[in-house]
Amino acid sequence: QGQPAAYTIWKSVQQWTDKSVPRTGVILPDLTSGGEKVPVCLVNDVDNEKGPAYFTYIPTLKNPRPVAPLESSAGCSCIGGCQPGNFNCPCIQKNGGGLKFRLEVFRTNNKGWGLRSWDAIRAGTFICEYAGEVIDNARAEMLGGENDDEYIFDSTRIYQQLEVFPADIEAPKIPSPLYITAKNEGNVARFMNHSCSPNVLWRPIVRENKNESDLHIAFYAIRHIPPMMELTYDYGINLPL
DSSP states (O other), X not given: OOHHHHHHHHHHHXXXXXXXXXXXXXXXXXXXXXXXXXXXXXXXXXXXXXXXXXXXXXXXXXXXXXXXXXXXXXXXXXXXXXXXXXXXXXXXXXXXXXXXXXXXXXXXXXXXXXXXXXXXXXXXXXEEEOOSEEEOHHHHHHHHHTTOOXXXXXXXXXXXOOXXXXXXXXXXXXXXXXXXXXXXXXXXXXGOEEOSSOSEEEEEEEEEETTEEEEEEEEEESSOBOXXXXXXXXXXXXXXX
16 A cells, blocks of 8 residues: 555656656746755745745854854764764764755645655654754744744754654753744745644754864654655644743
8 A cells, every 4th residue: 555656756756856847837947046956946836926925044043152163072872873872972963964855845725834855864864954044032032923924943942752762862952042933034944834743753853063072962863764755743832931
């Protein structure tokens, strides 16, 4: 069951890749305007919407927050891939340099714009980071309240517990709260929709940068994600005052 549909999707992706058949509904061949090594197309084969509200594409954080590594990152004990629960792991720090998968931003039937991949994504694989402008709590509350900013990432929200990776059963630990707005400047992560049954989760990572380390938010596949399946994560809920 599902094999014919899966084969049809796989065949279509192959044809789009070798350009033997054009991808229908393409509005922009590269939403990033060259900002990523891999182009990200903007697609709408659902309605007449011409694209999302204007924003500037940036591949990583603006005004990142320097942090001190919690421990030496000289070694890694991860087996069969890096453990996203250990955000100081040197393997995790290498998860930069832009996108590795061929992603597309597409028009969904009932949730606005969404994000999916032409490529299959294995469980535990790094997908992208959440790019945008790092802001403080006061501005995050102002933007999220009066200005209805739907593109705020808030690390203090409560998230459902997902035992996804071995020894990764606790909520993400982060040195200090991190607030990011991607409304005016951001990357593909701003298009990931919420789901109570997500196939993607976020973890904090520390990435070494010259003489200091910066805190970033990275997204990983919870399970194997087949081509053209929407990528979603749990937005969480705000803590009660």
